[in-house]
Amino acid sequence: xxxxxxxxxxxxxxxxxxxxxxxxxxxxxxxxxxxxxxxxxxxxxxxxxxxxxxxxxxxxxxxxxxxxxxxxxxxxxxxxxxxxxxxxxxxxxxxxxxxxxxxxxxxxxxxxxxxxxxxxxxxxxxxxxxxxxxxxxxxxxxxxxxxxxxxxxxxxxxxxxxxxxxxxxxxxxxxxxxxxxxxxxxxxxxxxxxxxxxxxxxxxxxxxxxxxxxxxxxxxxxxxxxxxxxxxxxxxxxxxxxxxxxxxxxxxxxxxxxxxx
Amino acid sequence: xxxxxxxxxxxxxxxxxxxxxxxxxxxxxxxxxxxxxxxxxxxxxxxxxxxxxxxxxxxxxxxxxxxxxxxxxxxxxxxxxxxxxxxxxxxxxxxxxxxxxxxxxxxxxxxxxxxxxxxxxxxxxxxxxxxxxxxxxxxxxxxxxxxxxxxxxxxxxxxxxxxxxxxxxxxxxxxxxxxxxxxxxxxxxxxxxxxxxxxxxxxxxxxxxxxxxxxxxxxxxxxxxxxxxxxxxxxxxxxxxxxxxxxxxxxxxxxxxxxxxxxxxxxxxxxxxxxxxxxxxxxxxxxxxxxxxxxxxxxxxxxxxxxxxxxxxxxxxx
Numbered sequence: 001x002x003x004x005x006x007x008x009x010x011x012x013x014x015x016x017x018x019x020x021x022x023x024x025x026x027x028x029x030x031x032x033x034x035x036x037x038x039x040x041x042x043x044x045x046x047x048x049x050x051x052x053x054x055x056x057x058x059x060x061x062x063x064x065x066x067x068x069x070x071x072x073x074x075x076x077x078x079x080x081x082x083x084x085x086x087x088x089x090x091x092x093x094x095x096x097x098x099x100x101x102x103x104x105x106x107x108x109x110x111x112x113x114x115x116x117x118x119x120x121x122x123x124x125x126x127x128x129x130x131x132x133x134x135x136x137x138x139x140x141x142x143x144x145x146x147x148x149x150x151x152x153x154x155x156x157x158x159x160x161x162x163x164x165x166x167x168x169x170x171x172x173x174x175x176x177x178x179x180x181x182x183x184x185x186x187x188x189x190x191x192x193x194x195x196x197x198x199x200x201x202x203x204x205x206x207x208x209x210x211x212x213x214x215x216x217x218x219x220x221x222x223x224x225x226x227x228x229x230x231x232x233x234x235x236x237x238x239x240x241x242x243x244x245x246x247x248x249x250x251x252x253x254x255x256x257x258x259x260x261x
Numbered sequence: 262x263x264x265x266x267x268x269x270x271x272x273x274x275x276x277x278x279x280x281x282x283x284x285x286x287x288x289x290x291x292x293x294x295x296x297x298x299x300x301x302x303x304x305x306x307x308x309x310x311x312x313x314x315x316x317x318x319x320x321x322x323x324x325x326x327x328x329x330x331x332x333x334x335x336x337x338x339x340x341x342x343x344x345x346x347x348x349x350x351x352x353x354x355x356x357x358x359x360x361x362x363x364x365x366x367x368x369x370x371x372x373x374x375x376x377x378x379x380x381x382x383x384x385x386x387x388x389x390x391x392x393x394x395x396x397x398x399x400x401x402x403x404x405x406x407x408x409x410x411x412x413x414x415x416x417x418x419x420x421x422x423x424x425x426x427x428x429x430x431x432x433x434x435x436x437x438x439x440x441x442x443x444x445x446x447x448x449x450x451x452x453x454x455x456x457x458x459x460x461x462x463x464x465x466x467x468x469x470x471x472x473x474x475x476x477x478x479x480x481x482x483x484x485x486x487x488x489x490x491x492x493x494x495x496x497x498x499x500x501x502x503x504x505x506x507x508x509x510x511x512x513x514x515x516x517x518x519x520x521x522x523x524x525x526x527x528x529x530x531x532x533x534x535x536x537x538x539x540x541x542x543x544x545x546x547x548x549x550x551x552x553x554x555x556x557x558x559x560x561x562x563x564x565x566x567x568x569x570x571x572x573x574x575x576x577x578x579x
Contacts, residue, residue, distance in 0.1 A: 006361040010347070017349045105345035105406070108309040109362045110335040258313045260272065 003111045007119025008126070011093070015127055020092075024085050028131050035077040036070075036138045043069045066148045067229070071139070075156040075227040078135060079163050079220065082128070083192045086164060089127055090171025091185040093120045094254070098179035103257070113254050117172065117247055124168040132160060152229030159226025162239040163219060167192055169246035176253040195219045262287040262414060262444040263308065267317035270303055270468075277303050279468045280317065285461075287413075288441045292459030293448035294565065300468040301448040302342060305416050308446070309339040322413050335364060338412040342419050344403025348392025352383060352402055355391055356409060363410040377405040380435065396423040404432070415445045421454060433458050452565055464568050471568045487530045488557040490516070491540070494523040495549030503543050504528055509536040523552060 015021040047064055054061040097103040106116055142148045174188040175181075199218035202211040215221050222235040263285040270278040278300045285291045293301045306312040308319055310330045319326045322336035347355060353374070360370045378384040381401045386394060391402060400423055407415060420436065421429045436458050439445050449455060455462050456476050464472040464479075472479055493500050497515055504513045509531055517525040530536055537554060544551045 002364075003362055006358060010350075010358050013354075014347065014349050100345070100348065101341065101343055102345040102347055104306075104311055104339075104341045105359065106362070107311045108334055108337065108339045109359070110331045110364055111362050112331065258311065 003115040004119045004122065007106075007111070007116060008123045011120055011123030012126055015089075015123070020088070021127060024088060024127075025131050025134075028081060028085055029134055031081050032074070032078050032135055033138070035081075036074050039070045039073050039077075066142055066146050067152050070142065071148060071153060071156065072224075072227040074138060075160065076220070076224070078132075079160055079223055080196070082131075082160065082164055083167060083196060084189070085131070086124075086128065086167040087171055087185050087188040087192060089124050090168055090175055090188060091181045092175065093124060093172050094176040095179050095181045095184045098257075099181075107258070113251050114247075116254070117250050121168060121172055121247075124172065125165060128164045128168065129161070132157070132164075149229065152227065155229050155231055156227045158231075159223050159235075162226075162236065163223050166219065166239050166242045166246075169243040169250075170195075173246045173250045173253065176250050192219075262289075263319065263321050263446070265304075265308065265317070265319040268304065268307055268314045268319060269316040270300075270307060270312065271315050277468050278307075278314075281465075281468075281470055282317075283463055283470065283473065285444055285446060287444055289461060290436065290440045290445045290447065290459050292455040292462045293446060293465060294450070294452070294455050294462050295448075295465035296450060299465045301465055302418055304465070305339070305418050305446065305448060309337055309416055310334055311339075335410075336413050338407035338410065338415045340403045340407040340415075340417045340420055342422070344399045344406070346391040346399060346402055346406075348390070350391050351388055352378075352391055352394070353387045355402065356405060359406045360409050365410055373409055373411070377408045380408060381405040382431065397425060397428050400424055401428075401432075404435070413443060415439060415443050417445065417447045419448055419450075421449070421451070429454075464565065466568060489528040489530070489537070489540070490553070490555055490557050491526045491528060491551070492523055492553035493526065493544060493549050493551055495544075495547065497524045500524065500544075500547075500549060501526065503547060504540060507536060507539050507543055509539070523550070527557070 043064075043066065046069065050064065051061050094103070097106065139148070139153055170191055171184075171188045174191065175184045177187070178184050195217065196219055199211075199215040199221055202214045205211050205214070216238070222238050225232050225235060263283075265284075266282050267280045268278055268282070269276065269280050281300075281304060283291075293304065295301050303312065307314050308321060308326065310326050310333050313327070321333045324332040324336065326333050347358075350358070356374045356377070357370060360373055365373055375384075378387060381404050383398060383401050383405060386398055389398075391399065394402065400420065404417070404420060407417065417436070421432050424432060433454065436445060436447060440460070447454075447458060459476070461475055462473065462479060463470055491504075501513050501515060504510060504526060510528055511531040512529040514527050515524055516527050528540070540554065541551065
């Protein structure tokens with residue numbers, strides 16, 4: 001536990017001494033803020049037009065759902081932008097250690113491979129949480145000017161956390177393959193995007209078995225329920241099993257280094 | 262303290278270590294000597310559990326490197342050839358991190374850091390960023406890192422490379438000071454270093470151990486065949502033939518031709534026999550002028566060259 005904490009702390013510190021972490025956080029907030037602004041703008045135009053319609057026909061204005069029209073789309077945008085940025089967060093985790101040969105220090109210290117993986121994984125996850133925290137301002141704005149439901153917001157954040165946890169575990173695995181951070185980021189991004197889009201051809205493939213398999217593998221198909229306030233154990237199980245699989249493969253990948261030079 | 266048994270290692274199809282076995286006693290300083298790419302680093306990496314051997318095993322401080330890897334690592338301080346420093350960290354925080362993962366108790370960490378900084382003379386750079394340090398200082402931080410948990414076994418891969426002469430002397434003194442309390446393996450391709458710091462030497466070449474023993478012992482082994490240098494004023498070839506005929510002489514060669522009517526000869530004896538007086542008598546009988554006669558000592562350099570360039574010495578010859 002002590003070792004995990006030591007590695008986690010060192011990783012986090014090294015994130016914040018380089019401009020990378022700040023750049024990622026600022027970029028993330030600018031883009032998600034922009035998305036929020038667009039969604040809110042659309043929502044307000046929609047509300048205005050329904051009120052105008054109601055005035056014309058002298059009927060009471062129909063209820064509008066801010067969760068459905070603003071929060072849910074914003075969560076989806078955040079998840080996609082996280083995907084792009086998490087590849088950059090995870091690329092250095094093992095690649096840099098390999099390049100600087102500091103991996104030699106870790107491997108010859110009384111630290112197990114699992115502790116190494118956990119320390120680095122939690123550091124990546126912690127940075128992701130730090131990125132997410134300021135986005136709560138968007139929700140606060142909605143609470144000030146409206147009455148959104150709180151449950152879908154909680155489940156939405158849980159979904160974001162889980163999808164990030166999955167992406168970080170995959171990014172960590174990829175980072176253990178190479179000592180070149182550029183290769184790591186390119187490869188992680190490709191895998192992330194593939195997992196994102198894999199169910200897109202589901203409708204054009206004739207066979208329903210394959211279609212449903214593709215939909216099952218796809219990362220976002222498990223995410224949308226969260227943004228609508230639905231907690232389903234099958235989604236959580238899916239995410240957790242990918243994380244466990246990634247840990248296992250990362251462990252194998254690192255151990256295999258001890259056979260090579 | 263360290264005992265390696267039949268360690269072999271392959272990278273891909275290339276065998277880099279061939280069934281290496283050796284022992285290091287407690288408190289001893291052992292030198293790994295060999296040209297670059299001889300397998301020194303690989304052997305060290307196996308002992309420190311960074312690499313796994315294809316065959317064989319070793320025990321370090323009583324623990325098996327395959328079965329009890331974590332215990333081995335707890336008892337080893339390892340300084341790789343390029344110091345494993347995180348360039349963005351300060352020396353102080355780097356050593357804190359290392360102390361932490363080496364399992365030092367929280368309350369002892371500041372004390373240990375002060376002690377190793379003092380020992381490796383880096384106290385005045387404790388707040389500097391590791392990446393901005395000169396090669397010499399990095400090397401010392403690397404050494405501090407290996408010493409921090411006061412391990413019984415130290416494995417140092419070319420600890421003096423990149424240092425200036427003054428620093429080299431300091432580091433050698435430091436390593437010498439570790440003997441007794443710590444068991445040390447030092448690798449180097451610098452020969453005088455071995456003579457100065459190590460009690461015992463293993464010469465590795467192309468993955469084989471080609472010789473081991475104390476530096477004096479190794480010198481002696483080859484010296485069984487003695488060499489003499491003579492400077493004689495007289496007709497070159499004639500003198501050479503006369504010397505060749507002295508009983509016990511294996512070979513004579515003219516080293517330098519004609520220097521003011523005087524030649525330099527290298528005489529190799531067959532066995533360790535005192536033939537000096539016989540040589541002197543022949544020279545006197547022929548009325549040649551003897552200017553110099555002396556025994557040539559075999560330097561460690563020569564031994565090393567002979568062991569590593571394919572000039573083989575069988576035990577019988579020695």
